[in-house]
Amino acid sequence: xxxxxxxxxxxxxxxxxxxxLRCVPIxxxxxxxxxxxxxxxxxxxxxxxxxxxxxxxxEIFDDQFSVERPDGSNFTLKIRSTKLEDSAxxxxxxxxxxxxxxQYFGPGTRLLVL
Amino acid sequence: xxxxxxxxxxxxxxxGENATMNCSYKTxxxxxxxxxxxxxxxxxxxxxxxxxxxxxxxxxxxVTLDTxxxxxxxxxxxxxxxxTASYFCATTRSxxxxxxxxxxxxxVKP
Numbered sequence: 156x157x158x159x160x161x162x163x164x165x166x167x168x169x170x171x172x173x174x175x176l177r178c179v180p181i182x183x184x185x186x187x188x189x190x191x192x193x194x195x196x197x198x199x200x201x202x203x204x205x206x207x208x209x210x211x212x213x214e215i216f217d218d219q220f221s222v223e224r225p226d227g228s229n230f231t232l233k234i235r236s237t238k239l240e241d242s243a244x245x246x247x248x249x250x251x252x253x254x255x256x257x258q259y260f261g262p263g264t265r266l267l268v269l
Numbered sequence: 270x271x272x273x274x275x276x277x278x279x280x281x282x283x284x285g286e287n288a289t290m291n292c293s294y295k296t297x298x299x300x301x302x303x304x305x306x307x308x309x310x311x312x313x314x315x316x317x318x319x320x321x322x323x324x325x326x327x328x329x330x331x332v333t334l335d336t337x338x339x340x341x342x343x344x345x346x347x348x349x350x351x352x353t354a355s356y357f358c359a360t361t362r363s364x365x366x367x368x369x370x371x372x373x374x375x376x377v378k379p
Contacts, residue, residue, distance in 0.1 A: 186365050188365070188366055188367075190367075190369075196371070197357070197369050197370060197371045197372060198312065198357065198359075198367075198369040199369070200362075200366045200367060200368065200369075203365060203366045211362070211366055244309075246311060246312060248312075248367075250365045256317075256365075257302070257314050257317055258302075258314070258365065258367060259314065260304075260311050260312040260313075260314070261311060262310065262311040263310070263311050265309075
């Protein structure tokens with residue numbers, strides 16, 4: 156069964172460093188998402204991406220964040236200058252068609268900012 | 270406004286018992302989904318119910334949706350220790366992004 160994959164599974168970084176989280180969505184899916192989950196809290200939407208551009212973003216997704224689909228398979232989330240409060244689990248998800256279908260989540264990347 | 274508020278926040282039952290979790294939301298929806306998350310792991314999609322559906326079954330799962338009350342429930346029948354996890358409801362926005370609730374932490378004791 157096709158699945159969303161994410162790398163790395165864990166990343167530890169120093170405050171102020173840039174990190175890039177990678178995702179490979181399901182191959183025929185058209186919509187891509189990033190979510191984050193701070194430890195013990197709910198999953199929060201960050202950004203959605205369709206047709207090579209951001210379609211919606213939350214207030215969490217400030218100028219420190221960017222997303223890219225550099226080729227036909229990868230979908231990346233970049234945090235330019237990490238803060239302590241960026242420590243969280245980051246989930247990528249993909250969807251074939253917006254509006255009523257199941258969103259498939261990757262296993263997540265656990266980011267720890269020291 | 271927050272969407273998808275689940276209750277209870279935590280639920281502890283014995284294996285074999287049924288578990289019922291509830292979810293309320295505030296705005297109109299196209300569909301509502303339930304996800305499961307084992308501790309520290311990814312989200313697994315369980316079931317989707319559309320706004321024009323009232324009840325849906327999948328194996329030991331039964332989901333109801335009451336759009337007049339803006340609420341949904343997830344029933345897991347004959348629970349097993351392996352059902353121990355957090356369960357989240359999520360509503361879908363127009364671009365497909367999901368708004369999650371805080372979740373119910375279910376513990377099934379063998």
